[in-house]
Amino acid sequence: MEVNINNNLRNTKFSVLDLVPVAQGSTPLQSIQKSMELAQHVETLGFERFWISEHHNMESLVSSATPILIGHIAQGTRTIRVGSGGIMLPNHAPLIVAEQFGTLETLFPGRIDLGLGRAPGTDQLTAKALRRNRTETVHDFPNDITELQTYFSKENRNAAVRAIPGEGLNLPLYLLGSSTFSAQLAGSKGLPYAFASHFAPTHLHEALRLYHQNFEPSEQCNTPYTIACVNVIAAETDEKARHLETSLQQLALGIIRNTRKPLPPPVKSMDGIWHEMEKAQIQNMMHYSFVGSKETIKAQLSDFVTNTRVNEIMAVSHIYDHNDRLKSYEILSSL
Template sequence: MRRLADTRFSILDLAPIRDDGTPADALHNALALARHAESLGFERFWVAEHHNMDGIASSATAVLIGYLAAGTSRIRLGAGGVMLPNHSPLVVAEQFGTLEALYPGRIDLGLGRAPGADPFTARALRRDRLGSPDDFPQDVEELQALLGPRQPGQSVIAMPGINSRVPIWLLGSSLFSARLAAAKGLPYAFASHFAPQYMHQAIALYREEFQPSDVLDRPQVMLGVPLVAADSNEEAEYLATTLYQRVLALIRGHSLRMQPPVADMRDLWLPQEQEAVNNFLGVAVIGGPERVRERLERLLDRTQADELIFTCDLYDNAARLRSLDVLTNLR
């Protein structure tokens, strides 16, 4: 049985913007969270690409990673992820090759196959790009080649990037990327923080079909977990109402700017909306220390995950920092 003490902890952040805040506030808060995670011994701090969402400031992932890396010293920084259909593999290789040159041994590249946006925004992002999510396997292969050693006759190189060997993770919320990660022998991160329904099936498929590679000799599984940890169950449930409102706004297509916590959600959602939010947050860990410990141990017992990457979207940044403290004290 995997124990908390044997499991790597990491953070996934979207630089959430408060209802009364600015993008600059959100980005500064992301750095404060990264620094705190580093001081607590977390493994990595990732940011995710999303577009046309007024409550998320992490759209320019490579730029944000550079800012976070400059403000920290040890923790790994990366994308969780770059939505590869939106970009040419060469540009991604150059961006992350540059980051690796500046911050050697600290950069990760997580790749997703979704656009991270609505269809209108996806078209605006791609313009003249002819590719689609169906090209994802070929784009991953091209990107691996651009980040690897130069081959005889190779006419296009990424500079910086060539021979940087930036670690690539494949991300997914369904079975497609699980199968691809297994075939390529790459580490796999499942998006259970928002799509938990396929979690067990996806990680079982990945482990069953895994083929050892030059970068990995055994399967490596990371799971996304929404976290609201506080000094008591009651406080955590109160703080979590910000998260509930955020998911509810996503379902309704409303503004994603974070709202302050409320004493009672009953007047804010319909029963079917409450059910949808609960399904979205199916692996969320919300509570005081003992409840958090029990739920994480149960999750690890069911999944044997190598690493947990936590999202922590709370209205008050001090409460986010405290959540990490409570979590770390359980180990």
């Protein structure tokens, strides 16, 4: 059994999704500095990529100016791929995204990924402030992706509107999703697909099935490529990892109660903090959370990769203490 686990995970890439969380008692600047330290740390550990996700109007996260942070992280690292997990395309004009990421790819050639999502990355009121008078329809996201691909293409050089820099650059696109819509779209466009199973586990298997079923080879991808984002909290023992997990559970409780605050320190027990219904809701939301020692995590992730056939695991780790977070990724890299 040990041989099967090792062979299974040896062929799986590991990456990081960073939301640039603000821990209780920390400042936004300290949080950004810790994200840089994390990126440098996982680069030395051999991780594939480091993605930052776009969120707005959240006291617990400071990843709103995503392209700026991507440039900052890329400047402070040397080899790891850096990108968006993702840019919420309905919040932006495709031309602006093409120019921003064209500039990033020009500055850091061969290291920039552009992951695209269709959720707002915030509440509806903030989304309205971002989008002003724009009303999104079901057709907008596919059309915006096509427009974005056009701006990056060499064929657009004679067009009236061009993305400079950006035009003609070989910048890989990834579609992100938590439902079957983006899965089918990614498959039909021949793009890699990343599923947000770290907070929306319900449609993971169906989305992956539809992605493979609808996949059409493209210039970027000859074969399907899938990424699953999951929660990972690894520690020296199962007991310590479960203790660290209570920070994530408290954060999730704030989401469902709409009382979002900076990431709190872990507690001895969640009993008395959440109600049974809230506990069940959070356990369902965080279904794909891999928590424990190296041996526990290895067995859990091996089963997950076997069942999903994903090419890459993208880990997000909401851990209060920065050193514990660094250690968690260190353990993950050693599987």
